[in-house]
Amino acid sequence: MRLVPRSLRVRLVLVTAVGASVALVLCLGLLYTVLDRQLRAAFDADLSRRAGDVAAAVSAGAPDVVPLDPMAQLYDSGGRPVAASPVLDGGLLLTPARVRALRTQLFTAASLPGRRGGAPEEVRVLARRLADGRVLAVGIRAAPLQHARDRLLAALVLAVPPLVLLVSAAAWAVVRAALRPVDALTREAAAISSLENGRRMPSVPGDDEIARLARTLDGMLARLRVAFDHERAFVDDASHELRTPIAVLRGEIELALSALADARTADDAGAPHDRLGEVDRSLRGALGETERLSRLAENLLLLARAGSLPARAAPVDVPAVVREEADTLRPLLGLRVEVTGDPLVVPADADRLRQVAVNLMANSAAAGATTLSVRVDAGREWHVVEFADDGPGFAPGLLESAMERFTRGDDARTRGRSGAGLGLPIARAVVAAHGGTMTVRNGLPLGGAVVTIRLPVHP
Structure with a gap:
């Protein structure tokens, strides 16, 4: 009981x-x-x-x-x-x-x-x-x-129950009036079954604790709705990006199986194996799409964990990291990288910073740039690392959304290269995990795209 x-x-x-x-x-x-x-x-x-x-x-x-x-x-x-x-x-x-x-x-x-x-x-x-x-x-x-004592005592004893009932009734009325907004908030919260309907918590006038609670819950609901919209857009974009490589992979495997069946038939008939080359090309194409799917899955996982990216703090020589990655990628990307400015060692995750450098270099090369200038400025409160290329820059309509997921330029800027539009979002997520910020613009010093990274001196 x-x-x-x-x-x-x-x-x-x-x-x-x-x-x-x-x-x-x-x-x-x-x-x-x-x-x-x-x-x-x-x-x-x-x-x-x-x-x-x-x-x-x-x-x-x-x-x-x-x-x-x-x-x-x-x-x-x-x-x-x-x-x-x-x-x-x-x-x-x-x-x-x-x-x-x-x-x-x-x-x-x-x-x-x-x-x-x-x-x-x-x-x-x-x-x-x-x-x-x-x-x-x-x-x-x-x-x-x-x-006289007895009469006084009797009067006082008889007065206690009515007074207690009166106080209880007053307390009931006051508590009921005070908790009426809470009941309204509870009913509305129970009625909200989805973040898609745009319903809000009822407004409570005043500036007391319950009014502040109502405003806080309404603000939390708005933030959850924004997060829900972002995640739904993320899932929609990810589904769209995965659909193409999966379809290509399926087609290549079906083609390979068909070519292999024809090759076996020709072998039984004593005919030359002309279809084996097609099998080899289909399997290689399937392998390429598989590698693309693997990279896409890794990038999606990284972006999904953008709010809690692990960042191991260790001394990292930023110019040295950029130079090493530039030497490694030069034969593949055909991009000349110049690193100038101050020597800079920051407490950061070296692997994550390498990922940022690789993504920005690949992005510049995909846009058609031939030269990438990296300038390092060590400040008192913020360290600035600026990546500027001589490519066509960001399209005017893409400057605001360049760092959003699955945002890509037109075919002229990408020179036929394929990508999921995750390079800049991943770089921004890594920089944010280190307490920094990243912005994009077009213009000097080389006239193309400029990506500016600011890292705090005391993260």
């Missing part, structure tokens, strides 16, 4: 009710104590006033005023009563021992025999020793005081 309710509203109201009950009990207990003391003080003040009046009269030589008091008794120094109110009917407010022991004044309690054999009556007594040595005792029945 679940003891704690599931509803936050019920839990808050229960906590409020329990807290209000405890607070009310403490406050009413304190009120009862204060009022009880005030009642007792009022009784004692009445006793003091009466005792003062009677004592003044007795001291003035009029002891017969004692019987006129509602409840008074006068004792000699030995403790024997010499005058008393008729209501006492032979009873004693003080015992002889207490009379003899009294020094100045004392509030005490006494018990008088009940009337007509009834229960004894409790009396509150003020005893005062007079100047001549006698003792005057003035009393008042305690029953009215006790009745």
Whole structure:
């Protein structure tokens, strides 16, 4: 059995009710104590006033005023009563021992025999020793005081449940009003089943915690929608890029199988093997498409992990890395690379930086450039590495999207080379993993495409 309710509203109201009950009990207990003391003080003040009046009269030589008091008794120094109110009917407010022991004044309690054999009556007594040595005792029945206490206690006890119910109802109304926007947010969030419908979280007015939560959730939903759109575009582009090499690979394999079957038929018939050359070409074409698919899969995996690319920090000589890759790729790309500028050693992942250099060189060569100038500038806050070629540059319509995935130039710029349009996006992802930025433009120093990489001095 679940003891704690599931509803936050019920839990808050229960906590409020329990807290209000405890607070009310403490406050009413304190009120009862204060009022009880005030009642007792009022009784004692009445006793003091009466005792003062009677004592003044007795001291003035009029002891017969004692019987006129509602409840008074006068004792000699030995403790024997010499005058008393008729209501006492032979009873004693003080015992002889207490009379003899009294020094100045004392509030005490006494018990008088009940009337007509009834229960004894409790009396509150003020005893005062007079100047001549006698003792005057003035009393008042305690029953009215006790009745007043009982009525006060009953009133306070009866007031607790309605007050607790009133506080609980107020708490329920306040909590319900405060959590109404949360219910609206919950219903809307449950109704949003896809990021494609463009639904937003309901607006909550104000600047309190719930309003800020609503704005935060709405902003998060917008960011998720943008990320979803990017990933969907990525999947669509990847599917489109994979469709062509897979179709070519399938066609080459079917052609090879057909040529091989014809070759076997010709062999059985004793004819020359003219189709074996076609089998060899088809298999080589299939191997090339397989290698292209492998590179494309690796690049797609790298871009998919762009937010968490591993980058091992180790000292890397940037100009040396560029020169090594340029020497390696020169026979393949036919691209002359000139590296100038400052010596620069940065903490980075050497393999990733090599990948950046290779992609940028291949991109320049694919665009028709013959010379690539790489300038290195070591700064105080940022290191700048600029790749500039003498090719035709980026088309005006591609400058904004050149670093987007699967963005490629026209056939004139690529000189018939095939590519998936992932070189610049991969380079940007690697640079971002090192805390840097990458921008593209056209113009000086060679008049073609210019790719500028900025790496932080303290990554």
